[in-house]
Amino acid sequence: MKWWDAVDVISSSGYYPVDSWDEHIQRIKKVVNQWEKPFFFMEAGCPSRFGSPMVPNDWNLNKGQVSEExxxxxxxxxxxxxxDEEWFGGYMLWDWPARLYGRDQASSNDDYCIYGKKAEKTVHNYYSSK
Incomplete structure (x- = not known):
């Protein structure tokens, strides 16, 4: 892992099952502390389907109905x-496609995009508070 010294920022994808974030954060924190570099998630997100929070990186999860919640x-x-982590620099959220569905179709859309869904307000509130 000699190449960490050649980068300004450490990054990773963050598609962790909802109950495993603490474990992954501790793993990442060890690397961040060792190399004294800031960190951010280059990708993170979850589809709007029942079951997706347990497997947010499963693009093909076909079980489960649409669930904005x-x-x-x-x-x-x-x-x-x-x-509360000073070393953490933020998230790049997946996915906001170039061609959006209509806002009236948001409640039936089960992909990663948050447009028109409950998560859109959550994301807005999170970044507005920073």
Whole structure:
């Protein structure tokens, strides 16, 4: 791992099951502390489907119906985990496609995009408070 000294920032994807964030944060924190570099998530997010918070990186999860609540709860937990860590620089959230569905279709959309969904307000509130 000699290459960490050649970067200005450490980054990773953050598609962790909802109940495993603390474990992953401790793992990341060890690397961040060792190399004294800031960190951010290059990608993070969760589809709006029942079951997705347990497997947020499963793009093909076909079981489970649309659930804005599942996605919103995931974002709320994710945002709450790193607020007090000075080394943490933020999230780049997946996904906001170039062609959005209509706002009237948001409640039936089960992908990662938060447009028109409950998680959109959660994300707005999180970043507005910073």
């Amino acid at each position: 599942a996605q919103d709860d995931y974002y709320k937990e994710m945002f709450s985990k790193l607020d």
